[in-house]
Amino acid sequence: MAIDDRSGLPPGTDLDSPVFVISVAAELAGLHAQTLRGYDRLGLVRPGRSAGGGRRYSARDIALLREVQRLSQDEGVNLAGVKRIIELERTVDELRGQIAELLDELAAAQAAAEQAAATVHASYRRDLVPVKRHTAIAVWRPAPKQPPER
Numbered sequence: 715m716a717i718d719d720r721s722g723l724p725p726g727t728d729l730d731s732p733v734f735v736i737s738v739a740a741e742l743a744g745l746h747a748q749t750l751r752g753y754d755r756l757g758l759v760r761p762g763r764s765a766g767g768g769r770r771y772s773a774r775d776i777a778l779l780r781e782v783q784r785l786s787q788d789e790g791v792n793l794a795g796v797k798r799i800i801e802l803e804r805t806v807d808e809l810r811g812q813i814a815e816l817l818d819e820l821a822a823a824q825a826a827a828e829q830a831a832a833t834v835h836a837s838y839r840r841d842l843v844p845v846k847r848h849t850a851i852a853v854w855r856p857a858p859k860q861p862p863e864r
Contacts, residue, residue, distance in 0.1 A: 732761060745783060759778050
């Protein structure tokens with residue numbers, strides 16, 4: 715349920731701003747206001763509330779109403795199934811957000827680890843003595859002791 719169209723929103727609002735009264739939301743969604751009330755009672759769409767208790771729908775709510783209608787009318791999914799689909803889509807969206815956060819944390823941790831490794835490696839370089847590659851190293855071992863002769 716991606717919503718990218720920000721046109722038609724009042725200035726200073728975003729996709730989640732509850733600005734549409736039920737009659738306007740019903741018209742925008744192509745549904746009857748009583749259908750919106752029923753969807754609210756079933757928990758399919760949860761509009762905001764005004765100070766007086768009236769329902770206020772956001773652009774995201776309108777898109778969700780359209781999706782509920784599409785799933786139930788075009789796809790033949792009953793409202794309980796639609797509710798489950800919506801819940802699962804919300805869960806997937808939350809998990810995607812968590813994955814993005816964890817990937818950012820992982821990238822930061824990897825960068826910090828690489829920086830720490832570079833610092834350690836830089837400190838080693840000062841302690842090393844250069845050795846020419848053609849220099850051979852011979853290991854001295856004393857000759858084995860011979861038992862005394864009789």
